Amino acid sequence: MEVNKCLLLVLALFLLLGTHGGEAQPLVPAVLTFGDSSVDVGNNDYLYTIIKANYPPYGRDFKNQVATGRFCNGKLATDITAETLGFESYAPAYLSPAASGNNLLIGANFASAGSGYYDHTALLYHAIPLSQQLEYFKEYQSKLAAVAGSSQAQSIINGSLYIISAGASDFVQNYYINPFLFKTQTADQFSDRLISIFSDTVTQLYGMGARRIGVTSLPPLGCLPAAITLFGHGSSGCVSRLNSDSENFNGKMNATVDSLSSQFPDLKIAVFDIYTPLLSLVTSPESQGFTEARRGCCGTGTVETTVLLCNPKSIGTCPNATTYVFWDAVHPSEAANQVIADSLLAEGINLVT
Numbered sequence: 001m002e003v004n005k006c007l008l009l010v011l012a013l014f015l016l017l018g019t020h021g022g023e024a025q026p027l028v029p030a031v032l033t034f035g036d037s038s039v040d041v042g043n044n045d046y047l048y049t050i051i052k053a054n055y056p057p058y059g060r061d062f063k064n065q066v067a068t069g070r071f072c073n074g075k076l077a078t079d080i081t082a083e084t085l086g087f088e089s090y091a092p093a094y095l096s097p098a099a100s101g102n103n104l105l106i107g108a109n110f111a112s113a114g115s116g117y118y119d120h121t122a123l124l125y126h127a128i129p130l131s132q133q134l135e136y137f138k139e140y141q142s143k144l145a146a147v148a149g150s151s152q153a154q155s156i157i158n159g160s161l162y163i164i165s166a167g168a169s170d171f172v173q174n175y176y177i178n179p180f181l182f183k184t185q186t187a188d189q190f191s192d193r194l195i196s197i198f199s200d201t202v203t204q205l206y207g208m209g210a211r212r213i214g215v216t217s218l219p220p221l222g223c224l225p226a227a228i229t230l231f232g233h234g235s236s237g238c239v240s241r242l243n244s245d246s247e248n249f250n251g252k253m254n255a256t257v258d259s260l261s262s263q264f265p266d267l268k269i270a271v272f273d274i275y276t277p278l279l280s281l282v283t284s285p286e287s288q289g290f291t292e293a294r295r296g297c298c299g300t301g302t303v304e305t306t307v308l309l310c311n312p313k314s315i316g317t318c319p320n321a322t323t324y325v326f327w328d329a330v331h332p333s334e335a336a337n338q339v340i341a342d343s344l345l346a347e348g349i350n351l352v353t
Helices: 002-016 077-084 100-106 119-124 131-148 150-159 168-172 179-184 186-207 223-229 240-263 273-282 332-344 345-352
Strands: 031-035 107-109 161-167 214-217 268-272
Touching: 002 268, 031 077, 031 131, 077 161, 077 345, 100 107, 100 273, 107 131, 119 131, 131 186, 161 186, 168 179, 168 186, 179 223, 186 214, 186 240, 214 345, 240 268, 240 273, 268 345, 273 332, 332 345
Parallel strands: 031 107, 031 161, 161 214, 214 268
Antiparallel strands: none
16 A cells, blocks of 8 residues: 555656756755754864764765765765655755856755754754754845846745754754753754744745755654663663654644745645654564664764764774664664655645645
C-alpha cells in the first residue's frame, strides 16, 4: 500500500514538473533555506566558529568526496528535496564568494550550524542568528532585483519555496546544557519562547514576499546518540523526557501554523514532520534496511560531531554508512535523509502546487 502510494506521488510530481524544450522545469523558481546544521550547506565554512563540517570524513560519500560543510556523509534532506523539485544542484552557501550572479536565480541558503530560533543559541557558537539570516535575505532581494529585474525578482520571491529548520540546537546545544535557562524556565516555557520567535519569523518572511513556507518539526531529540550518551544515564534507549519535549513543541508548532494560515489566507504553510519517520527508523531500523540506530558512524558514534570530534583521526568510524541511521552523534546519514525526504513528498507537493 505504501509503495503504491509513493509511486503515485512520484508520477504526480513528474506530471507537475512538465517539460520545456525536452528539459524538466522546476516546480518553484527558487528554494530559500533558513535554520541550523540540519540544512546548512556550508555557510559556517566562512565563519570564525568551531561548529564546522568542512573536514573529512564529512562529505565522504559525495561523488567527489569533498567535505562541503554539510553535517552529513553526503546529501541533506533539503538537497534531496531540491532535486525532487527539479533543481540539478542545491543552492551554494550564501556567504560563499561564489554565491553570486545567476546562482541567485535558484535560491540561497542562509542557514548556519549552531543557530536556532533563539538568537542567543547562535551567539554562543559564533554562528549566524536567525534574525541575521533574515537580514541577509533582504540583501538577497536587492541583488536578485539587480540580476533579474524588479518584476521578475518579485515573481521569484513570491513563488519560491522557503524552508525553515530550527529548534533542535536551541534545546540540545543550549537549553539542556545551560544552567541559567534550565533553572529559570521549564521546557514548556522555553518552547513557548521559541514558538513566539517562529511566528514572528514567518510574519516577517510573509511581509518580505514569501508565500510558500515549509517548517520542519523537531526530531525525537531523546533518540539522538549524543542525547542518549549525555542524558540517558547509562540507558541505550531513547530519553523519554527529551522526546516528550519534542512532542510538546511540535504540538505548539502545528497550532501556530494553523493560526498563521488563518491570519494570512494567501500563505501556503505546512509542517514537515521529521519526528515520525526518524522515530520509526530508530525504533525499527531493520524493517527499513538499517542495522545501527543507537550510535553514529563517525568515531564511536556516541558524542562525535563537528571537526573537533568527527575528523580523519576519529577511531572507529564505520566503513559504510548506508545502514546507519545517524552519520555522527547528532545528524542523520544520507540514507536516513533519503527516507525522511521521501516521507515528506506528499506534503511538499501540496505546498508547491
